Amino acid sequence: MDNTVRLTVAQALVRFLGAQYSERDGVEQRLVTGVFGIFGHGNVCGVGQALLEDQVAFEEGIDSGRYAVRPGAADVDPLDHGHLPYLLVRNEQSGVHAATAYARSLERLQVMAVTASIGPGSTNMVTGAALATTNRIPVLLLPSDQFASRIPDPVLQQLESPQTLDTAVTDCFRPISRFFDRITRPEQLIPSLMNAMRVLTDPADTGAVTIALPQDVQAEAYDWPVAFFAKRVWHVARPVPEPAALARALDTIRSAKRPLLVAGGGVVYSGASESLRDLASATGIPVADTHAGKGAINWDHPSAVGGLGSTGSAAANALARRADVIIGVGTRYSDFTTASHSIFAAPDVRFVNINTLGFDAAKHGATMLLADAKEALTALTAGLAGWSVDPTYRQEAIDLDAAWQREVDACYHRGHGPLPAQTEVFGALNELMGPEDVVINAAGSMPGDLQCLWRASTPVQYHVEYAFSCMGYEIPAALGTKLALGQDHQVVAIVGDGTYQMLPMEIATMVSEGIKVILVLLQNHGFASIGALSESRGSQRFGTRYRMRRGGAGGRLDGPEVPFDLAANAASWGADVLRCNGIEEFRANFVKALAADRTTALYIETDLVGPNPPGSAWWDVPVAQVSTLESTQRAFGEYLAEKAAQRPYL
Numbered sequence: 001m002d003n004t005v006r007l008t009v010a011q012a013l014v015r016f017l018g019a020q021y022s023e024r025d026g027v028e029q030r031l032v033t034g035v036f037g038i039f040g041h042g043n044v045c046g047v048g049q050a051l052l053e054d055q056v057a058f059e060e061g062i063d064s065g066r067y068a069v070r071p072g073a074a075d076v077d078p079l080d081h082g083h084l085p086y087l088l089v090r091n092e093q094s095g096v097h098a099a100t101a102y103a104r105s106l107e108r109l110q111v112m113a114v115t116a117s118i119g120p121g122s123t124n125m126v127t128g129a130a131l132a133t134t135n136r137i138p139v140l141l142l143p144s145d146q147f148a149s150r151i152p153d154p155v156l157q158q159l160e161s162p163q164t165l166d167t168a169v170t171d172c173f174r175p176i177s178r179f180f181d182r183i184t185r186p187e188q189l190i191p192s193l194m195n196a197m198r199v200l201t202d203p204a205d206t207g208a209v210t211i212a213l214p215q216d217v218q219a220e221a222y223d224w225p226v227a228f229f230a231k232r233v234w235h236v237a238r239p240v241p242e243p244a245a246l247a248r249a250l251d252t253i254r255s256a257k258r259p260l261l262v263a264g265g266g267v268v269y270s271g272a273s274e275s276l277r278d279l280a281s282a283t284g285i286p287v288a289d290t291h292a293g294k295g296a297i298n299w300d301h302p303s304a305v306g307g308l309g310s311t312g313s314a315a316a317n318a319l320a321r322r323a324d325v326i327i328g329v330g331t332r333y334s335d336f337t338t339a340s341h342s343i344f345a346a347p348d349v350r351f352v353n354i355n356t357l358g359f360d361a362a363k364h365g366a367t368m369l370l371a372d373a374k375e376a377l378t379a380l381t382a383g384l385a386g387w388s389v390d391p392t393y394r395q396e397a398i399d400l401d402a403a404w405q406r407e408v409d410a411c412y413h414r415g416h417g418p419l420p421a422q423t424e425v426f427g428a429l430n431e432l433m434g435p436e437d438v439v440i441n442a443a444g445s446m447p448g449d450l451q452c453l454w455r456a457s458t459p460v461q462y463h464v465e466y467a468f469s470c471m472g473y474e475i476p477a478a479l480g481t482k483l484a485l486g487q488d489h490q491v492v493a494i495v496g497d498g499t500y501q502m503l504p505m506e507i508a509t510m511v512s513e514g515i516k517v518i519l520v521l522l523q524n525h526g527f528a529s530i531g532a533l534s535e536s537r538g539s540q541r542f543g544t545r546y547r548m549r550r551g552g553a554g555g556r557l558d559g560p561e562v563p564f565d566l567a568a569n570a571a572s573w574g575a576d577v578l579r580c581n582g583i584e585e586f587r588a589n590f591v592k593a594l595a596a597d598r599t600t601a602l603y604i605e606t607d608l609v610g611p612n613p614p615g616s617a618w619w620d621v622p623v624a625q626v627s628t629l630e631s632t633q634r635a636f637g638e639y640l641a642e643k644a645a646q647r648p649y650l
């Protein structure tokens, strides 16, 4: 072949990634902007060596004046020069979480890669991969494998199988990746990377993209066609609705008396907030939101009625119960959104689903509108010109929302004691954070409270991962979000004590990278969430408190609180820590944290048992059908009564 360049597989990978761009709405930007990772023998001399060469070339470029530094500019933007910065994380799982939060914060238009060594380094990424794919967020994963040659087998950290030599632990990534490949010969990298970029920029079906790299192949040289490394732009599509499908959707909506819009993450990833508001304003259709879609419509818009479903607002749930047409935009209809198929209770309820992915558009026997959210919402607004809902229905939604907002105010300012309710912490945050500042959470009792109480002015403000709801996402997600959004946004992660104990270590990465975020550590000595669930279903909060075991072996975990000092622990990772005794001190300290330039953790003790926001919908969690426990028997009776409301939508 003419015009080739001799590089290792890893060097080719790094050079290729530095030349990839995404484009949407005329804005072109680097697609893969950096690599998180941890080196071991499986990648240090392959991907690690290639990243070093890339770093050296970048530094030499600056030193030699090859990269012009604009007069007055503080420093060179590495991305302008095809460079792939490397960030050393403390745990591979949290590296994937950080990459996921990064891409989510940038409407999935820019992504990061994660490199891991063979064996445990790679399997540590499995949870992160599943989270990314469940949330439909693109991340590029580069796990390592044992030698393709098999000569020194079994190598350190290799899982052997007596039945076949053709297996590796990275096969775990196959079912949880949207694209998976293993490179056993150098030239395979070419089609593999092309497909990887295709899936990373696919608005319909994206998620974890995994390319497993055997350790010997990473270091192997090949003569690559130079054209492989030319700048390449991946255009992120905005599919427009098919006219006949649009006409069907318009007919269905026009026939509705009580329509309800459900805004999901697809609205946010499409940048369709304005189009959603336009449609709502023009037609008066109320808009409820899911976790991924919150903020797509500002909370104080006349059509906004708040979160929908199991942890939703009483306003949205009341409207959903009687709605005759549900217009789902970019939603996957999780069980929290549908209250486990109980919230849409009108006998003849019908669905119009706008989605780029047929799989989601087809749910609930819907009239399908396969399209980009922005394109579809704009087309619906035009097609519905002159049509609007009845003014009494519009007023009903406004009144319901106003009543709910009074509940929110009450939750924000409970004055509960001796320990505050966590809803008071959320009230303080909501009032003290700016419209472009980001609140992050994923698991525990907090997502539910946030979904019904958080007043989001913009979609960027609300970053709650509630598809995989993974404890431990919060701190690494704060790192990824801050990297994505930069200095103009305060990033605030709300971290339960359970979540904190699972994955605190990226605080050290933030410190070493000079990245400032705010961590709100909520100490309630256990699982407020699963504890309340357990109690409500007759399981008596068993095993949901962090307590000492009483009476030695055979006793229960109901002794004194475990003497674990969460605040001191956060300080030990390098964060500045402010202990807050009560809500007033929390407010004062939060203002200090906003002004700080280092990662700052605010520690506050809250009441494990609430009071919680008023609930207005069900969640299906099965209760034991037979039991010797009276509490379980009673809960099973209640469960049967609730389950009667559950139905398929056909």
Ligand SMILES: Cc1ncc(C[n+]2csc(CCOP(=O)(O)OP(=O)(O)O)c2C)c(N)n1
Residues within 6 Å of the ligand: 443, 444, 445, 446, 469, 470, 471, 472, 495, 496, 497, 498, 499, 500, 524, 526, 527, 528, 529, 530
């Ligand atoms: C990785 C993972 N393991 C288990 C769960 C199940 N789970 C959901 S919430 C929760 C407890 C969270 O405790 P904490 O962070 O203290 O929040 P709290 O419930 O007290 O609000 C558990 C164990 C989960 N979501 N993620």
Ligand SMILES: [Mg+2]
Residues within 6 Å of the ligand: 444, 496, 497, 498, 522, 523, 524, 525, 526, 527, 528
């Ligand atoms: Mg807790």
